[in-house]
Amino acid sequence: MIDLDLRHSAPDFKHYTELRLQENLEHRLNLVNGSLMFNSRTMKSGLSARTYINGSWGFASNPVIDKQTVKSVIKEAGSNAGYLRRKSSLGKSDLPSSRRKAVDVPKEPKKHFTIAELVAFLTGLDRMIMARFPKLTSRSLSLYSISMEKKLITSCGSELHSLLPRIMIYVDLTMEYKKEPISLFDLYGGYGFFGQHFTSPDALMPAIGKQYQALEQKTRGVYPKAGVHTCILDAELGGILAHEAVGHTVESDLVRSGSVAGDCWQQLVASPIVSLADFAHTALGKPCPVPVRIDDEGTVAEDAMIIENGILKSYLHNKESAMDFKMPATGNARAFLDSDEALVRMRNTAILPGNHKIDDMIASIDEGYYLIRPGNGQADATGEFMFAVTMGYEIKKGKLGRALKDVTVSGVAFDFLKTVDMVSDELSWCCGGFCGKKQPMIVGMGGPAVRGRINVGGR
Amino acid sequence: MTGERILQTALKGIKRTADKGQCRLTESRSTELNVDEGVVKLLRTTVNSSLMLQAIRSGKKGTHLINKTDFSSIKEAVEAVMLSADSAPADPAHDFAHCPNKRSLIKGPQQPDMDQMHNRLTELLADIRERYPLVRVREATMEHMQQNDRLVNSSGVDLSSCTGVYRFTVLFLAKQNTKTSSFNYCGCSLPDLSDRLINKGMLQLQFRQVQDQLNCGHLKGKFAGDILMSPGCLVSFIYDYMDSYLCDRSMISGTSLLRDKLGQNVAAQDFSLESSPVSRHFCETEWFNSDGFVQKGCRLIEDGVLKNFSLSLYGANKTGHKRSPNFSPFYIVKPGDASFDDMVRSVKRGLLLMRFSGGMPSVNGDFSGVAKNCYYIENGKIKFPVTETMVSGNLLKMFQNIRSISRERINSGSWLLPWMVFSGLTISGK
Incomplete structure (x- = not known):
């Protein structure tokens, strides 16, 4: 994330204010029957400020990250809150003050997976599924990773620097039974980075084998009684x-x-x-x-x-x-x-x-x-x-x-x-x-x- | 940098090593008022930009999206998109529009009228307090969105639009002592703020209904009955129908049960569905699409016959079908000749369904879910609101079993739909 020390901006806070710098990095891959339908990476970051005046709130954000924009979003958030207060003052009291600091940035593993390695993992997994379960009529494998990094300061003196990473692989399998498609999806992964959940396509196959067995049972399944x-x-x-x-x-x-x-x-x-x-x-x-x-x-x-x-x-x-x-x-x-x-x-x-x-x-x-x-x-x-x-x-x-x-x-x-x-x-x-x-x-x-x-x- | 310079810098960078490239810059400014606790409490002004770079090299495609437009960010993004493309398997179906085409569109109010936005929202809150005293607004927003969107590609496509629109949503329920109704909502897009918000969509009917729904009855057992469905509820079934049968994913994966039915009867004879993101009926628009084509109206089903799928260029190349004139969800259903009252009278036993809370349909189109904000109908009369009632059926069969279509339609600004009666759905109570 672009490094900018928000603490220098505290003197610009005229009312209760939160100032946040945030970056979301997302990666999506989607492989349908072996064809890579989506291969996209999205990086969004920016600055935002939110101000409270007697019950009215103002918010402003801008994707440009520099000192001048920090000043402008703080000013605009204050101006927005002021507009609403002038329209109809709610006369509420100040928000409770709390002053806390926290850093929660999990350490990224040393091994960084490239896009090519992620694509190779997914295509390798798809080939294994196709080879091991030839009765499948359709396969859809998706990889979705997100990491959300935030830096926050508030007029109360609280500070936060956090990083929330998650990696998921979605596996959706379809079989036909009496000419009707029946499908079952499952998801694998969770909090953390790719290498912490996935080592090789082989290692996922036992779990996908169970998913396949469940799908086979489901094709012969029944509707429950209402x-x-x-x-x-x-x-x-x-x-x-x-x-x-x-x-x-x-x-x-x-x-x-x-x-x-x-x-x-x-x-x-x-x-x-x-x-x-x-x-x-x-x-x-x-x-x-x-x-x-x-x-x-x-x-x-x-x-x-x-x-x-x-x-x-x-x-x-x-x-x-x-x-x-x-x-x-x-x-x-x-x-x-x-x-x-x-x-x-x-x-x-x-x-x-x-x-x-x-x-x-x-x-x-x-x-x-x-x-x-x-x-x-x-x-x-x-x-x-x-x-x-x-x-x-x-x-x-x-x-x-x-x-x-x-x-x-x-x-x-x-x-x-x-x-x-x-x-x-x-x-x-x-x-x-x-x-x-x-x-x-x-x-x-x-x-x-x-x-x-x-x-x-x-x- | 100007939009022109940003796009040319990005495209030039991609063209240096890619076979084909495409870049899209979307810059928007949103002004949004939010209601909480029954008052306008939050004013948001947000500036957003999105620069999407796409590259194809040796049949391999990558996409990279950033929200920065300075020179060094663009340079990094060009490197990233090439890396992304090189990482992908080759697929000859990837392509962009390749007929040079330079056109632009300006539509809608380009500047927000802040005071009028505030006035209309506070006026709505006052109208609700006066006419529907048991209704509580859970949240409401009034947004003005101004967006400049431009797409260029390596084949000479250069399409741009400057659009402005007001968007209004309200989520509400009724409360009386300890009784709480189900929530309902309304969302619509508006070209201007010339009218009171309470006159939009079916809001007055919905406000009346949630007050009624404080006192719901229950149905016992199950039966095959008719569903008189509101336009707002119908749109979610049309989205599911499109996803299940006519869009890229179900067609490419081969799970669509309509994949071989082009030109055949797939729905009731009086059902005609089109998608038209450029329709004069709508204040919202998607004038061009992500493949780089100017969009046109598309007849999907006409008099019950499947006329077109809803396929992108990739979906068309992958399946061997024609590329669709558009693949946007701006749906229009042709009106019928029944009045709402006639439709109620035609129902022997069933439900008036205003909202449906359902699971994602199975790949074969089976669905089930909870009927929300609904009423029991018996012998042509609306009897009482019901809760804890489930509806199940199959999407394909449901659109084959349409009994009637209303002449009245509701326009949300991005869809135009009538009321419809479907027969033969399973309705079950507790």
């Missing part, structure tokens, strides 16, 4: 539930606009065996997939215990909402691009593990479904959610049965969580969470497997 069933949601589905159906409803901006969680403060919203948290950077002594130590307002990021033993205990805050709610700021203000303002966002959201074994959970169900792999998911202010499930199995008399075709499950988050009566004892994170809320954002989501009653949209 209706409410006792189901086990495996870790990734538990993660998407925690993020979409609970996490969004407790974001303070949604609470303020009327989300269902606003009326449930300190109330029982889940079975007493359910606890759910948004972790800042470390969960149960291990690093999270999206570590946030100081957020983009300069607040120290703290864990937010959203549900504790079934009781709703915390919302997710930025500085202003924490002041309005008279609660501590949790460090959830995050921005995706240099030209984006910080919004209230989740970091690493998960249900906490319980004490059941997954095999016992399966054995406990006479008739139901084991839902494993999520597609996309959405949720409402009411907590009503929908998740696509791309891989799952019937459970009959305590044993796994036939695979399922693609299906969608739905429910109301707090209603579903009240039906949870078993929680497995292992926490695992999905390696590639992305969230959309005005801006995209890298997030972590995960959990144990949970057993509860959910509406299955079968045939």
Whole structure:
């Protein structure tokens, strides 16, 4: 990233102000049946400032990075906030002050992979898949890497320098069965750099072999029966539930606009065996997939215990909402691009593990479904959610049965969580969470497997 | 440097070693007002630039995108794009437009009227408070976007546009005591701010509906029924249909079930769909595309017959089909002759569906999801709003089972769509 010492600009701050220098570096490769459809690299960087005056905010950004532009974005952000204050003064008080410094820049491995090596890795992997699984009718392999580097100073004296790298390989396999295409995708990778996750195409093949086996089972799969069933949601589905159906409803901006969680403060919203948290950077002594130590307002990021033993205990805050709610700021203000303002966002959201074994959970169900792999998911202010499930199995008399075709499950988050009566004892994170809320954002989501009653949209 | 100099510097650098090169410079300035807590709280002014360099050497293609336009950044980007191209496998399907063509377009308001933007937004908030007291605005934005876009390539293509447009979005729900409705939203693009925002799209209907939806009923069991779908909901199904059957990815991968159906009946006889990014109906435009061609309207399905795929130059070269006149999502569906009331009366049992929260369809077009902001219809009458109701079906079959199409259409500024009734979808309650 272009080096510019932002601290010299502090004297230019006339009101509460955040000044951020950010660079996002992304790389996308997409190989469809051996043809490289996309081979693009994007580097975006720039300066932004955000100013608060009595409840009105002004924001300005510019891709030019020099001392003169620093002055101009600070001035423009102040002028924008001033314009709104003149239009309608909200008369709010100053934001709480916090002065913190943090550096969180993971060391890049010495081995730097060139574009040619990344392309060679992906094409090599594709050739192996084609050779080993000739029944496939289509293959799509994508590589997506992002590294997000930020430098921030605030008028309160906080400073941050962070780097968030992520590397993912998406593998989407298709087979035909009775002339109908059936597909199954999976993703590999996570927080860090290419070499930390991928050594050779060979090393990925055992996992892709399992994906292929699951696809074969899915081609002979069945549609589940529509209706409410006792189901086990495996870790990734538990993660998407925690993020979409609970996490969004407790974001303070949604609470303020009327989300269902606003009326449930300190109330029982889940079975007493359910606890759910948004972790800042470390969960149960291990690093999270999206570590946030100081957020983009300069607040120290703290864990937010959203549900504790079934009781709703915390919302997710930025500085202003924490002041309005008279609660501590949790460090959830995050921005995706240099030209984006910080919004209230989740970091690493998960249900906490319980004490059941997954095999016992399966054995406990006479008739139901084991839902494993999520597609996309959405949720409402009411907590009503929908998740696509791309891989799952019937459970009959305590044993796994036939695979399922693609299906969608739905429910109301707090209603579903009240039906949870078993929680497995292992926490695992999905390696590639992305969230959309005005801006995209890298997030972590995960959990144990949970057993509860959910509406299955079968045939 | 001027835009002209930036592009010529980049293209000259690429042409030195590449067989073919293309550069696109997009410079924009956005002025955006944001509503939070029911008041206009944030004013954003952002300057953005994007310089995309593309190079083909020996059939190998690379793309590099930066947001800097100084000489040394361009020089580095030229080296990076050549490195990227050299790293790729050769594919003779890669190409750029090769007929010299120099044209330009100016469209829309080039400067924001800030005070009017603020006035219209605060006026909308006041209108909502007065007429729909239970509605809460979750977020709303009013943006003016001015964009200068120019593409040049090594075959003499030089296309440019200066466009300006207002974009308005609002996301809202209703709240009464501890009851919360589902949220709904409206997004549209406007050539000017001459009218109150509350008159846009279907906003008044949507505001009325979310107030109703504070008290939803439930359906029990499942049945095969009709879906009367709003234009705003329809557009998401059309996007899925295009992705599943007619666009580059599904055609190149061979997963499209319509890949061999050109000239054949694929949908109901009265269904005609076109894409037209240059239509006079729209204030948004994509006048030229990333291949370097000026875009034209494209009839995709006419009277139920598949007329064209939606393929880029690469997609066309890869599949052996014709390049599409455009591959942009500016969809227009031909109106029918039914009124909305007639359509409701025609439904024996089904749903009025305003929004759909669904999973990505399977490659065979199977889909399922939750019906949002919807009402139960029985014997031609809208009965009550329902929640926790799912709809499932198959995209291909759904567009073959169109029962009626309305004469009224809604224009969002980038799509123009009617209400439609689809029959034979599976509807299931709790």
